[in-house]
Amino acid sequence: MSRQLITFQIGEQYLGVDIMAIREIRAWTPTTILPHAAPYVRGVVNLRGTVLPVLDLSARLGWGLAEPTARHVIIVVQIADQLQGLIVDAVNDIVSIDEAELQPAPALGNETAGAFLDGLVPVEGRMVMVLNLDRLSGEAAEPVADAA
Numbered sequence: 001m002s003r004q005l006i007t008f009q010i011g012e013q014y015l016g017v018d019i020m021a022i023r024e025i026r027a028w029t030p031t032t033i034l035p036h037a038a039p040y041v042r043g044v045v046n047l048r049g050t051v052l053p054v055l056d057l058s059a060r061l062g063w064g065l066a067e068p069t070a071r072h073v074i075i076v077v078q079i080a081d082q083l084q085g086l087i088v089d090a091v092n093d094i095v096s097i098d099e100a101e102l103q104p105a106p107a108l109g110n111e112t113a114g115a116f117l118d119g120l121v122p123v124e125g126r127m128v129m130v131l132n133l134d135r136l137s138g139e140a141a142e143p144v145a146d147a148a
Helices: 133-137
Strands: 001-009 013-018 024-028 039-047 051-054 073-080 083-087 090-098 117-123 127-129
Touching: 001 024, 001 073, 001 127, 013 090, 013 117, 039 083, 051 127, 073 133, 090 117
Parallel strands: 013 127, 051 083
Antiparallel strands: 001 013, 001 090, 024 073, 039 051, 073 083, 117 127
């Protein structure tokens, strides 16, 4: 079975999200910081009258805090019943993958390494990490943000 993904980058890493979860792609706008929020929650923005929480995807995945600039974008995704924004460096393309090509993340001695992934798939010579949005926002997986 085929599945369509929006691919995007954080640094040199390529990731993908199921296209059906994407609601819109917005230019970066500064956030309003919330008190006592998790380190990967950068704050909220106004999305046409709706408060949109914005997650620093780099921090959520344990790759350190992003330093957003005008070149960054916010991908607005539907996770369960809530819209959430994901800060990413750049959006790349829409790709179709065959579900049979999706491979699980390898066990690397760290149980959280693949906790947020549906798997990995080769696309145009690059390995793309396919995110599982439900696990990304859920409390089941511990935040692996590294502020250092």
